Amino acid sequence: MAAETWRAAEIYNGAIAAWAISAAWEVGALDELSTARQLDAAEFAERNGLDTAATVGMFRALAAVGAVHRDGTVVTPAAGFDDICQARSFIHWLSRGCAELFRQMPTSLVTGNRTGQYYTRDAAAIAYACREINEICFDPAYWPAVERLGAGLTAVADLGCGSGGRVMELLHRYPAARGIGIDIAPAPLEVARKEAASAGLADRAVFVEGNVLDLTPRPEFADVELLTCFMMGHDFWPADRCAATLRRLRECFPAARRFLLGDTARTVGISDAELPIFTLGYELGHDLMGATIPTLSEWESVFVGSGWTLLRTSPAAMVTNAVIFELE
Numbered sequence: 001m002a003a004e005t006w007r008a009a010e011i012y013n014g015a016i017a018a019w020a021i022s023a024a025w026e027v028g029a030l031d032e033l034s035t036a037r038q039l040d041a042a043e044f045a046e047r048n049g050l051d052t053a054a055t056v057g058m059f060r061a062l063a064a065v066g067a068v069h070r071d072g073t074v075v076t077p078a079a080g081f082d083d084i085c086q087a088r089s090f091i092h093w094l095s096r097g098c099a100e101l102f103r104q105m106p107t108s109l110v111t112g113n114r115t116g117q118y119y120t121r122d123a124a125a126i127a128y129a130c131r132e133i134n135e136i137c138f139d140p141a142y143w144p145a146v147e148r149l150g151a152g153l154t155a156v157a158d159l160g161c162g163s164g165g166r167v168m169e170l171l172h173r174y175p176a177a178r179g180i181g182i183d184i185a186p187a188p189l190e191v192a193r194k195e196a197a198s199a200g201l202a203d204r205a206v207f208v209e210g211n212v213l214d215l216t217p218r219p220e221f222a223d224v225e226l227l228t229c230f231m232m233g234h235d236f237w238p239a240d241r242c243a244a245t246l247r248r249l250r251e252c253f254p255a256a257r258r259f260l261l262g263d264t265a266r267t268v269g270i271s272d273a274e275l276p277i278f279t280l281g282y283e284l285g286h287d288l289m290g291a292t293i294p295t296l297s298e299w300e301s302v303f304v305g306s307g308w309t310l311l312r313t314s315p316a317a318m319v320t321n322a323v324i325f326e327l328e
Contacts, residue, residue: 164192
């Protein structure tokens with residue numbers, strides 16, 4: 001088979017496998033296979049109320065890209081399995097959270113179509129993926145930054161909280177604290193409220209629907225000591241709006257001693273053929289949405305005169321140019 005033909009098959013099968021990886025994660029197959037190191041696809045399907053033929057087909061798609069070995073219905077991890085498990089949340093962000101955005105790419109390229117809310121993404125699916133992306137990329141640098149505040153943390157707020165994972169983790173670590181999660185999308189907020197109730201945190205966690213770019217002071221904001229915002233800081237941009245938003249947040253949260261802002265900046269100087277996972281989808285996706293992705297130097301310049309002082313910039317794991325800005 002000619003190299004060009006095989007390349008086309010790799011692209012085609014890889015696209016299908018991305019959907020299969022996302023599905024296998026959501027139905028629990030990746031976690032079970034990671035632990036047991038072998039499963040029978042037919043038995044797994046019956047036990048979980050899944051269609052047998054479709055479930056075997058899902059594993060076939062994983063085998064096509066070297067994630068698993070398949071002998072009939074018996075599935076075992078292949079050499080690429082652990083790497084794919086580590087990357088599953090990025091793949092889910094793309095194939096589940098942003099599927100409609102990329103499906104409509106031909107329409108979104110047309111200048112005349114780029115008015116109003118011309119694109120669609122799945123906010124709940126993005127929140128599902130971003131919870132794990134936060135854990136593996138940002139948490140190793142995030143928790144040391146939190147601990148630098150000391151042990152007496154009493155009130156925290158998370159901007160763009162999604163399904164509320166960061167708020168609930170903070171409340172588990174700081175039993176005397178209360179938390180506020182703010183997000184513009186109602187679907188992940190409903191998930192957050194249910195999970196907080198299940199975790200016994202409903203009396204300490206409040207989840208508010210609101211636009212982070214247009215917040216106004218509220219009584220419950222007044223004593224927040226720690227402000228966090230992860231994977232949505234680029235929504236503050238362009239620069240003039242970002243500076244205004246940062247100043248407004250300073251007014252809304254007057255007692256905040258730290259603002260931990262984690263985001264991924266636009267890459268510079270990486271060739272197209274060497275782009276790592278997430279970078280291409282993240283940057284092209286935001287280009288399609290007409291959103292600005294600032295570089296690291298552009299981020300650092302906007303803090304001047306914003307009401308916040310940059311103490312340090314800590315690199316996150318796995319994702320190129322993902323960092324935490326520690327502001328006071």
